[in-house]
Amino acid sequence: MFLSVKEMEVRKVRFDETFAPGQIDFSGEDLDQGSPLHAVGSAELLANTGGEVRIRGCYTVEMTAECDRCLGRARFPLDARFDLFYRPVSYIAREEEVSIDEGEAEIGFYEGGGMELEDLLREQVLLALPMQRVCSDVCKGICAVCGKNRNETDCDCKIAATDDRWGALRKLNL
Numbered sequence: 309m310f311l312s313v314k315e316m317e318v319r320k321v322r323f324d325e326t327f328a329p330g331q332i333d334f335s336g337e338d339l340d341q342g343s344p345l346h347a348v349g350s351a352e353l354l355a356n357t358g359g360e361v362r363i364r365g366c367y368t369v370e371m372t373a374e375c376d377r378c379l380g381r382a383r384f385p386l387d388a389r390f391d392l393f394y395r396p397v398s399y400i401a402r403e404e405e406v407s408i409d410e411g412e413a414e415i416g417f418y419e420g421g422g423m424e425l426e427d428l429l430r431e432q433v434l435l436a437l438p439m440q441r442v443c444s445d446v447c448k449g450i451c452a453v454c455g456k457n458r459n460e461t462d463c464d465c466k467i468a469a470t471d472d473r474w475g476a477l478r479k480l481n482l
Contacts (some may be wrong), residue, residue: 453467
């Protein structure tokens, strides 16, 4: 769905969209969309700002990814709100470096006549996911010796804890 700035000049644009798995491309992120992504909200052009747009809403979706510890499937149900501000790309100074304050770091930019809702939602989903994607807080991971998933079977492998910080000094001939 294209959020048109021209349309926002006339009225607030409301959206209530459902995106089936595969409609938004998460393939480069090793993620799968496990359920339809439902987004509800509105987009409006802020008065006397030179084209600044505010987009507010919420979305629900379930994402799945490979667990970082055991390589099994991990589920991430997301139910989040967003309140975003966008300015036209013409606000960016092109010829010199400019410092920005903390408030400006929260502002995105758009080119042309508006922005795609799908791109905005993709970004919000990626930001909502945890950095370390694990299937559960108590995931035991994979055995470093035999490679078995320790959540499914126990193994009798022993990892010898060695502390060889002094090993390099022992090799010196003094």
